[in-house]
Amino acid sequence: MITLPLCTTKLPLYKQIYDWLKTEIQCKNFKPNDKIPSKRKLSEHLCVSINTIDTAYSQLIDEGYILSIPKKGYYVCDIDVYHNINIVQHDSAPLNERIRKLKIDFSPSDIDHKAFPYKTWRNHFKSCFNEFDNSILKRTIAQGNLGLRQELVTFLHSSRGVNCDERQIVIGAGTESSLRTISLILGNNTSIALENPVYRKAYKTFEHMGHKILPIPIDNKGIKIEPLRDLSNVAVYLTPSHQFPLGVSMPIGRRIDLLNFANEADGRFIIEDDYDSEFRYIRKPLPSLQSIDQNGKVIYVGTFSTSIAPSIRMNYMVLPLRLLKIYNQIFSEFGSEVSILEQKIVEKFISEGNYEKHLNKMRKLYKDKRAHLIRELSIFGNQIKVVGESAGNHLLIKLITEKCEKEVRNAAIENGVKVYPVSDYFIGEVLSKYENIYLLGFGALSKLEISEGVKLLYKAWH
Amino acid sequence: MITLPLCTTKLPLYKQIYDWLKTEIQCKNFKPNDKIPSKRKLSEHLCVSINTIDTAYSQLIDEGYILSIPKKGYYVCDIDVYHNINIVQHDSAPLNERIRKLKIDFSPSDIDHKAFPYKTWRNHFKSCFNEFDNSILKRTIAQGNLGLRQELVTFLHSSRGVNCDERQIVIGAGTESSLRTISLILGNNTSIALENPVYRKAYKTFEHMGHKILPIPIDNKGIKIEPLRDLSNVAVYLTPSHQFPLGVSMPIGRRIDLLNFANEADGRFIIEDDYDSEFRYIRKPLPSLQSIDQNGKVIYVGTFSTSIAPSIRMNYMVLPLRLLKIYNQIFSEFGSEVSILEQKIVEKFISEGNYEKHLNKMRKLYKDKRAHLIRELSIFGNQIKVVGESAGNHLLIKLITEKCEKEVRNAAIENGVKVYPVSDYFIGEVLSKYENIYLLGFGALSKLEISEGVKLLYKAWH
The missing domain is CATH 3.90.1150.10 (Aspartate Aminotransferase, domain 1)
Incomplete structure (x- = not known):
């Protein structure tokens, strides 16, 4: 019998025996169909308990290195772990991390980091993160925390005129995540019309999700509607408050035209990305398109990236009731994609008036x-x-x-x-x-x- | 001239004037093409500054309620905000929140909430969240924080034999989020073979992403390979360590067969979901499929849902180098979907040995x-x-x-x-x-x- 050098390292005995046998099999010192020592024999030989040997053998059986034939003993399996696999050459991919030296x-x-409300955030963390509220450790439904959604209903109504209830709000892991959700709701047969120029991540997201993309020129009032007239399954992605990147604000006339366009066919929708409406300096922000939509044609998307921090990876959207059914069909089995604790912190941030103050x-x-x-x-x-x-x-x-x-x-x-x-x-x-x-x-x-x-x-x- | 009841509420004067004019136009007291008072006249009439009137008028022009004709004055636009839009009836959707009373x-x-390391987590939060490190407020690349990825390289190698470097690791907002990313990388032409029975969220995710789904029966060694022989574009989604839900562990023989099957065609891949490998009670966990893959055929997916908490919404995957190129093509413009602060906390949790201790x-x-x-x-x-x-x-x-x-x-x-x-x-x-x-x-x-x-x-x- 080959001697096994049991040593005094921290490795458990069974693991040492397992490792040794595995190596022997891999190196062909024990060949396929060889009989290996019985548990009793090996236990006597190595002066270890039979339980230790049993653990090692069970692991080897589990992994398919040996098999046990009743009343006969243990045999080495016909397996050639590393040699059966032909090694194929592969490309190495580019490193996606470049740092540029810029003044x-x-x-x-980017946002102003110095002005971040560190102290308030720390306090909110302290009050949200505690042993007595184990909801911070639990999964929540796909739409996100009820409390945060309720806060958003009130906040979005007063700041943007958005009309909805908490069922319609979905908390997402950033705008792109919401756009992917919208894509799944609308389905691949819906073309996506985009303002051109456009927020590139939106364009890329819809493109990757397999939609037909229609880049539409904009005039001084925003996106043109004429090129879309013949389409019945189309969602128009827009930034009406402050067109990104041109900064045009869409006047009420074009807004009405767009809503009427959407109303003319069942499969037409508007995706209103209200990405920076919080920051208007001269007059109050224009009311949202969602606020004048009476037919559930506008999907409203907003974000905390600019208003809190891009690192928080949290945004929200408001789904029209007519799309909620499809959303539930797709997502009711899933959980929220956003950290529950951070949702609670943001909820507190809004409910205690600190969000308003910060804005x-x-x-x-x-x-x-x-x-x-x-x-x-x-x-x-x-x-x-x-x-x-x-x-x-x-x-x-x-x-x-x-x-x-x-x-x-x-x-x-x-x-x-x-x-x-x-x-x-x-x-x-x-x-x-x-x-x-x-x-x-x-x-x-x-x-x-x-x-x-x-x-x-x-x-x-x- | 109609009198405007300026009141002493908190509303700024310009806003009161704007609201009043808007209402008058909407209620048809001012009709389309009516001329409205000049800024100077109104300012004198109301005893407010001409700037205030200017702000109100500009807002009304922006929103398309009035227009300014040079050298002539201000006129009411031909817009019928609410009446142009036909109100369409819609369904109300079911409420996705049911609470059952269960004993x-x-x-x-679910996990054990009482055993969560609250104190350690609080300390990690304190040391990660501070004014002197503004990286906690910044966006990071799609793959996630470099530090956390580096920790995972070491951790996954020692615990699961996973061989990779930090370029290959992608931090995701939960397993489903990673599976969606995988779906985008593989493309719709790749069929997805699933163990049947299967982790339902995986099945649903791939189905919604538009893949052809192949439910494959399992025998006592795991998923059968025979039904897949004719397919050249297929990814096999597996839970080899501890099949969910049947609990079967795949022996080495079947693992080799699977890898060889994947090696036979360029478009074949294996998605190894190692969802609860942290919790083995009798012997050490079986090594991962990824650890014996030499050809970049295995996409390894793991999660912190069971090992830390389901509420954290954080998981990770290891992409083979050959898929990294496609990943970068799709995602290089995007940011990480997971809170940067929480990634930092988890990084610290692992690097200081607390994760190991907790496990x-x-x-x-x-x-x-x-x-x-x-x-x-x-x-x-x-x-x-x-x-x-x-x-x-x-x-x-x-x-x-x-x-x-x-x-x-x-x-x-x-x-x-x-x-x-x-x-x-x-x-x-x-x-x-x-x-x-x-x-x-x-x-x-x-x-x-x-x-x-x-x-x-x-x-x-x-």
């Missing part, structure tokens, strides 16, 4: 930054024109220049500044009138950084 | 509860047989009875106990040999509750 990034999707503070802050950015840009004189609505946490500028966009952009990059051309948001061809229009996000930047960024741009562009 | 729920997906504690606890449940079930004598592996936080029992499943189940319900028949997990027809097999989850129950539950079942079934 100033005018990213349109007011941020509105003031961003308005201030925006004004500062415009003041700083005045060094460009007539070379830069501010376009779009006074809203959100980015500014839209048109640069008057002979240079092409690529040169302008590269000049900025070479000076350590990143700006975001509107042309990036187009599906297909970019009309020349949209050339050299840039998004300058100021959410994450301090006034000093804004000044520095503009100086660097002046150096790059002037 | 004992043997749910197979050891829970393993002991569940093993104990399981033994207690088996002891209590002995009052049934031969009427109940425990089947399946000694693993997870549920037990599988076969009830020997003349009664049909419906009667058995109803008798339990009438006595305030909920049990989960295996037949619920079948796609299509249920073979008679699977009748009267029940899952009894014990994760969330105390020993006292287990005893009470068994007594009630005895009353119901004996």
Whole structure:
């Protein structure tokens, strides 16, 4: 019998015996159909209990290395673990993590980190996370926490005129997650019409989900309806409050036209993405499309990404009652995709008035930054024109220049500044009138950084 | 001129003027094409500043209620907000929230809430959530936090033999979310073969994503391969460590056969759902299929739902390098779906050894509860047989009875106990040999509750 060197490591005895036998079988020291020692014999030989051997053998049987033939004993199986598998060469994939060294990034999707209500959040965590409320550890239904949905009913009604009850609200793991849910509800036969230029993640999400995509040009009132007239199964994805990225606000006339268009066929819907309606600086935000929809044609989508933080991965949508049935058919078996604890924290944040307070503070802050950015840009004189609505946490500028966009952009990059051309948001061809229009996000930047960024741009562009 | 009752409420003056004019237009007191007072006139009439009037008028222009004709003045638009829209009747949808009054729920997906490491979690929150690390407020790439992925590389290798690097790991918002991602990577042309009976949420997810579903019977070694031989584009979804719900563990022979089957065609893959491998009570867990795959054919999926809490909505998957390219093509523009802060907390939980400690504690606890449940079930004598592996936080029992499943189940319900028949997990027809097999989850129950539950079942079934 081959001797087994039992050692004094921390490994349990059965594991050492199991490992040894497995290796012997894999290395062909024990060959297929070889008989291995009986449990009793091995136990005597190694001076370990028969139970230990039994555990090791059972594991080997489970994994198919040996088999037990009643009244005969234990035999090695005819298995060639690693050699049966032909090794196929594979590509290595690119590393999806690049860090760029930039001085100033005018990213349109960043928020002011310093102004985050750390203390309030910490307090809400403390009061939500406790041993006496085990609902924070439990699964919840797909739509999300009832409490948060109830808070949203009131909040969305007072701030955006949204009419709904808590059954209609679905908490999602970010806008894209909600759009995927909408895609599943509408089904693949529904084409998706998008404003062009468009919020790219929405476009990509619908494309990946297999929808026919219809990029529709926009005029000064928003998306054109004429190109859609012949379609009966179509959902129009829109950002009517503050078109992303052009900043156009859709007037009531076009809104009515759109709703009437949707009402003309059963399979027509509107997806209203109200992504930054919280941040309007001059007048109150326009009422939502959902608020004037009487026929359950508008799916309203909103997010906490800009209003709380992009890292929270939480948003919400309001489904028309007529789509709720399909939603329930698909999702009633599933659970919510969003951390229950964080839903509770956000619920408390809203219910105790801290969300409203935070929004007011941020509105003031961003308005201030925006004004500062415009003041700083005045060094460009007539070379830069501010376009779009006074809203959100980015500014839209048109640069008057002979240079092409690529040169302008590269000049900025070479000076350590990143700006975001509107042309990036187009599906297909970019009309020349949209050339050299840039998004300058100021959410994450301090006034000093804004000044520095503009100086660097002046150096790059002037 | 109509008088406007300006009041002393909190509403800003411009808003009162705006509201009044809007109502007048909607109520047809001001008719389409009527001229409304000039800004100067109204300002004098109301004794408010011209700026206030300007703000109100601009808002009305934005919303399309009035229009400004240069050198002429302001006119009411031809818009009939609410009357243009025909009100269509809609169905009201069912309320997706039912609360049942049960004494004992043997749910197979619940965990022990009392044993949750509240104190540790609170400490991790404190150290992760602070003003000096603004990465907790920032978006991260689709795959999730690098730190957590690095921890998982080490953890999965040592606990499950998984071979990968952090590029291959994707943090998801729960198993279903990962399965949707897998679906998008594989595309609709890939059929999905499922063990039958199966984890229903997996089945439903793939079905909704539009895949052809192939329910495959299982024998005592797991899923049969023969029915799949002719398919070249197929992904086999499996729970090889502890088949859900039958509890069978797949022996090495079948595992090799499966890998070889996958290797024979480019479009064949295996989705290994290792959902509760953390909880094995007798021997060490079987190594994962991923650990013996040499050709990038296995997509490994794991979850924190059972090992931490179902409410955390966080899981992970390991993509083979060959699929990473497609993943990046689809998801590189998106952000992670999981709260960044909670990812940081889990990262710390693992890196400081608390996850391992927690698993050891829970393993002991569940093993104990399981033994207690088996002891209590002995009052049934031969009427109940425990089947399946000694693993997870549920037990599988076969009830020997003349009664049909419906009667058995109803008798339990009438006595305030909920049990989960295996037949619920079948796609299509249920073979008679699977009748009267029940899952009894014990994760969330105390020993006292287990005893009470068994007594009630005895009353119901004996």
